[in-house]
Amino acid sequence: MDLTHHHRTSDWSAVRATVAGFGVSGFAAADNLTHLGAQVTALDERVTDTRAEQANLLEVLGAQVRLGEGATLTLPEDTDLVVVSPGWRPDHPLLRQAEVRGVPVWGEVELAWRLRDPDNAAPWLAVTGTNGKTTTVQMLDAILRAEGLRSAAVGNVGRPVVEAVMDPAPLDVLAVELSSFQLHYTHSLSCESAAVLNVAEDHLDWYASMADYAADKGRIYERVQRACVYNVADPVTEQLVREADVVEGARAIGFTLGMPAVGMVGLVEDILADRAFVEERATSAAELCTIDDLASPAPHFVANALAAAALARSHGVSQAAVRAGLSRFRPDGHRIATVAEAGGVTWVDDSKATNPHAAQSSLQGYDPVVWVAGGLAKGARFDELVQAVGSRLRGVVLLGADRHVIAEALSRHAPDVPVIDVGEDETDPEHGPMARVVSAAAELSRPGDTVLLAPGCASMDMFTSYAERGDAFAAEVRRQTGSV
Known part of the structure; x- marks a missing residue:
């Protein structure tokens, strides 16, 4: 069956779809394909209470579900389409079978793009990058809402995109966070505007090389209609724009922590300034907001704000809405969150810094700093980070499976x-692994220092998530310092 031009109003009743992976996005894909009338088989190796409940619901709706060990090893013989969850490697046996048989493989994002309402298709403003995606997308959503637009932050940030596009309450615009895993399985995506914030070592346990990882990030620029937003400080992002096949008339817009050239957004002293979306950009710039308007002056936080502003301005959002949205925005927990101030020492939780690039960005906001690091390194190296921030370090506390790599x-x-x-x-x-970590950091710190949890590693060796890791750190800091 040729599904090249299948979309929301196509006849799905004859389509036999296999949904590989039964997480949040996989369930959303299976649910909506069933709603469209497709013959759906959903597969997952893992069995949990939540998956069992979702399986029962899908079976009531008419789908077939296979859960448990071995469930994903064999592709059903009559499959016309595979919809795969993010993170599934292309060399998985199920996907290899699809390749051999010529069965198309879409991600949930590709499915969502095809299922947009043809009469009211909200444009997508999309963000990817090794670090800062969630913060930037949430900033963007705050700006769009300040303009009075019906917006939602979706994708890797939480709500599956397919749910958003199938929602009967239409939106004006979507702020979409996309991971490299999600982008790997996109084929026809054509965002109104898109940004790659940065490209640094990550997921090298999944990708054969950095070049492959960067190439998947660059897929976000393909077929962009208005603006490709790139990081002036990261030449890889600009090169990805140069290599992209965009819609004629789309512009390349740089963001920089330096003085913006024409066609960029950047800093003029402490002012976030626009020299890209103003008529007199050759001779002047528009003030968007000041650094004092932001929740944090940390360089990476300011850079995220500039990227969000560029995407919003490409959509026609006013300067006033940019200022209002950024002024109101506060980052989620575990992102440069001050936990306590005691004895002249500031304790900061940035547990969401799960790779070296994110940790380096965080560390560059503090001096001197006691760095708490370690966990699962995912194949990453730390030499460049240590070279960049070594002079800032008062001391280091290491924990986790791959702490020797940092050591x-x-x-x-x-x-x-x-x-x-x-x-x-x-x-x-009694108090868990963070008890000794916090006491060790206290031994190393002096008044005026910052103790920063920026692990540079994933958390699953010792914790269920980066959030649990951050919560454990914060709780132990408060216990040992007597802070409320």
Whole structure:
């Protein structure tokens, strides 16, 4: 069956769709395909209470569900389409079988793009990057709402995109966060505007090379209609714009923490300024807001605000709405969140810094700093980070499975920085693994210092999520410092 031109109003009743993966996006895809009349089979190896409930619901709606060990090894013989959840590697046996048989493989994002309402298709303003995606998309959504637009932050940020496009209450515009995994399985996406915030080492346990990882990030620029927003400080992002096949008339818009050239947004002293979307951009700039209007002056936070502003301005949003949206915005928990101030030391939770690039961005906002780091490194290296921030470090506390990777980088590039290695045998049976971490950080810190949890690693070796890790850190800081 040729599904090249299948869309929302097509006849789906003859389509036999296999949904691979039964997480949030997989369930949304299976649910909506069933609603459209497709013959759906949903597969997942994992069995949980939530998945069992969702399976029962889909079966009531008419779908077939296979859960449990071995459920995803064999592609059903009559499959016309595979919709795959983010994170499934292309070399998975099920996807290899689809490739051999010529069965198209879409991600939930590709499905969502095809299922937009042809009579009221809200444009997409999309964001990807190694770090800062969620913050930027939430900033963008706040700006759009300040303009009075019906907007929603969707995609990797939380709500599946397919749910948003199938919602009977139409939206004016979508602020869409997309991971490299989601972009890998897109084929026809054509955003109104899109941004790649940065490209740094991450997910090298999934990708064969950095080039492959960057290429998937760059897919967000394909067929862009208005603006490709790139990071002036990251040449890879600009190169991805140059390589993209965009709609004629689409512009390349840079964002920079320096003085913006024509066609960019950037900083003029402490002012976030627009020299891209004003008529007299050759000789003047429009003030969008000031750094004092933002929740944080940290460089990466300011850069995210500039990227969000550029996307919003490409959609025609006013300067006043940019200022209002950014002034009201506050980041989610575990992102440069001050936990306590005690004895002259500030304790900050940035547990969401789950790779070296994010940790480096966070560390560059503080000096001097006691760095709490470690976890699952996902194949990443820390040499560049330590070289960049070594002079800021008062000391380092290491924990987690791959803490030796960070320790080795420190020994090579910052051998004089004191390091306390918290091993697995130092876990407090009553208060958990963070008890010794916090006490070690307190030993290293002095008045005027910041203790920063910016692990540079994933959390699943010791915690269920970065949020649980951040919560454990914050709770232990408050217990040991007596802060409320």
